[in-house]
Amino acid sequence: MRFHGGIHPDYHKGATSGKKVEPLPPPELLYVPVSQHIGAPAEPLVAPGDKVALGQLIAKSEAQLTARIHAPVSGTVREIAPHPHPSGRRVQTIVIENDGLDTVNDEVRPCPKRPEDLTFDELVALARDAGIVGMGGAGFPAHIKLASARGKIDTLLINGAECEPYLTADHRLMLEAPESILFGADLLRRCFEMERVQICVEDNKPDAVAALQAHLADFPGAEVIALPSKYPQGSEKHIIKAVTGREVPSGALPADARCAVFNVDTCASLTRAFRKGLPVHKRIVTVSGGAVAQPKNLLCRIGTPFSELVAFCGGEQGPVGKVLMGGPMMGACQFDLAAPVIKTTSGLLLLPEEKPRPETHCIRCGRCVRACPMGLAPLHLKRSLDCGELDGAVRLGLRDCIECGCCAYVCPASLDLVARFRVGKQQAVRQQKEREAAASAEK
Amino acid sequence: MDQMLTVSSSPHLHGGERTHNLMLDVLVALTPTLLLSSYLFGYRALLVAAVSVGSAVLFEYLYRKLMKKENTIADLSAAVTGLLLAFNLPVNIPLWIPVVGSFFAVVVVKQLFGGLGCNFVNPALAARVFLFSWSVHLTTFARPALDFTQYLGADAVTSATPLASLKAGALPSESLFSMLMGARGGCMGETAALLLLAGGLFLLIRGTITWQIPVSFLGTVAVLSLLFPAAGSPVEYMLYELLSGGLILGAFFMATDYVTSPVTGKGKLLFGLGCGLLTVFIRRFGGYPEGVSFSILIMNLLVWFIDKATLPRRFGKGGKRSV
Secondary structure: OOOOOOEOOOOOOHHHHOOOEEEOOOOOEEEEEOOOOOOEOOEEOOOOOOEEOEOOEEEEOOOOOEOOEEOOOOEEEEEEEEEEOOOOOEEEEEEEEEOOOOOEOOOOOOOOOOHHHOOHHHHHHHHHHOOOEOOOOOOOEHHHHHHHHOOOOOEEEEEEOOOOOOOOHHHHHHHHOHHHHHHHHHHHHHHOOOOOEEEEEEOOOHHHHHHHHOOHHHOOOEEEEEEOOOEOOOOHHHHHHHHHOOOOOOOOOHHHHOEEEEEHHHHHHHHHHHHHOOOOOEEEEEEEOOOEOOOEEEEEEOOOEHHHHHHHOOOEOOOEEEEEEOOOOOOEEEOOOOOEOOOOOOEEEEEEOOOOOOOOOOOOOOHHHHHOOOOOOHHHHHHHHHOOOHHHHHHOOHHHOOOOOHHHHHOOOOOOHHHHHHHHHHHHHHHHHHHHHHHHHHO | OOOOOOOOOOOOOOOOOOHHHHHHHHHHHHHHHHHHHHHHHOOHHHHHHHHHHHHHHHHHHHHHHHOOOOOOHHHOHHHHHHHHHHHOOOOOOOOHHHHHHHHHHHHHHHHHHOOOOOOOOOHHHHHHHHHHHHHHHHHOOOOOOOOHHHHHOOOOOOOOOHHHHHHOOOOOOOOHHHHHHOOOOOOHHHOOHHHHHHHHHHHHHHOOOOOHHHHHHHHHHHHHHHHOOOOOOHHHHHHHHHHOOOHHHHHHHHOOOOOOOOOOHHHHHHHHHHHHHHHHHHHHHOOOOOOHHHHHHHHHHOHHHHHHHOOOOOOOOOOOOOO
8 A cells, every 4th residue: 555645755874774873972961851742841850959860750741741851861950941952942951960870760670560461551651651752753742642542543553664864763773673662562562452563664674674573473463564665654644544544534643543653762662661661861863964974873862962963973074054853854954053862853964055946936837746645735735825815725734734845845946835834834723723712702 | 063054944855856957858858849840841940949939038038137027037938938939830930920929928928927837828829829810921831841751752742731631521641651750731840740759758758747638638639530530531530630730749748838737637637638629629610720729728728727626635535533
């Protein structure tokens, strides 16, 4: 099964796909933002001067949708203040002075239960207590996803597509820790009381497929699927479509298509939480992009400033145009390398300087329509937005846009389509809120 | 890192396609036909093409300059319009005609509506129809000065154009082979069916155009001619209809104009179907032997509606939220 649309960009993965993950020595100062996920920021539980141990809970919130934050090293809290964040904003950040000892917190201990005895509620608690979020880049809190999918699904998918060019973090994880991914996937399968769990990998990573398959004997419920390589195969909606043929309805959740999808790194994080009791405190980051001297896959502590990663990879090579967190299709530009690695940092890309590509007029060639994996007509959306017709754009499906960038990638007029749609979506949300407020005020 | 970094919206990769590359593809695809025309009709074919392209580019340049807008001749769309206009003219046309045509195409049809992407009918075709004001010049077709098919033993005595013969209810005197090779009277771009087909194929392989419009346009004409032949055997009649006039040029190069054709596959099929129906209708019942230009122009006017009626199927449409 395939999904409609999508593109076949140059993947540029060769620079790092063969390189073993190297641990990056934790720096002296770590900057741990209280917001690394979708949902409410966590509130600090520590104060400047407090001693913290590795894995200690340092921020949490009572909000519904949120995730917990833990100390990535042991040391002393130096300050809690706004600091540059990969999102481009300044975010409340807990700065920890590393004592270099990595003293592990007392509360970090393996789950006392056997995997087959773990209940669903315990799994949810495990994910929540370990601060696990969608590690593929979305950052949706895993415990909320688990709870919302409970009893509603008949298909459990593990996403190892990693369709973004350059990124090889998940690829390396699949090669170097396949057992850990399968163990986490199997935990999910047991708790959802499913017969099987399917690990989906793009067929441009045959070695990853083989590595996972080599361990399947230990996990009879697991199955590895090689999907055709096409961007955005790793999008939750499109991986579901590709495997099951089902479409997540517009504006709905995967559970509405009776599916749940978890990233391979999310599975590995569950395993780490179950076996060792360790919360999310480090992750694999691909440092690549053509303007970095030695592209590498690094195992970084959360809170490590991007500048440390660049320095460890031999610095820049040639003039750098952009620095991105994430992949080149959906990643966000960085302007301050003081911003730190967070839970969703799958890559740090240094792209070489490029000649600017000025926008010209839409020639209605229809390439965007053919490329859009959501079945939208980006040129019509743009036209509506350019004319100030927000309602018209919403009727044409503006809010379905997943900002994957396929339309802009193929556009011969180099139109900045995604930027317009992103702004349009924000305006649409604001407008809806205003209308709802006005409607309730009238009552 | 002390230098300034660029900050922009995603995506940060681009496939590399540019408008001027697409236009260049069209120019390349038309070149073999232009060369054959100048071989068949003499150097004047090149002269007409040069005047037409040159004046189209000049008018675009002057208009943008005069209106203090950024210059757009580098996108090559004016050159394409000029060349297509030349292909729609007989070789022996007075040279002021392509100049007037280029002015109408570039300034009136395209720039007055905002430039490339904003015009709603094909500029070259609209100019051709405008030039019918001087219809004597447009319908006096030269016979090929040089007819290489003679050496191949083919019959090459030309009197009326093939379309005029078909209109009169008789098969043209040219053999189908001559029609394919270009040894017949007509506009520059109406003669060498084989090379136009090759150019069209080039555009298809390059992905510059998609198959829907040429296939549905030509297919519709083929099926209708096969079903309702006016002379000869149905297959023979169908082949003459397909190879006559500007049909091949129209189906591959004019109807596929991005700006004035629908954007979805379904829409393109409908558009081609409409073009085919109207072409056959005009050729058979109209007052003029050729209907390709009119049919495309009429369908151009329906593009907005076709686009609206053939929006792609949205992902997840029809599903219900359960929470």
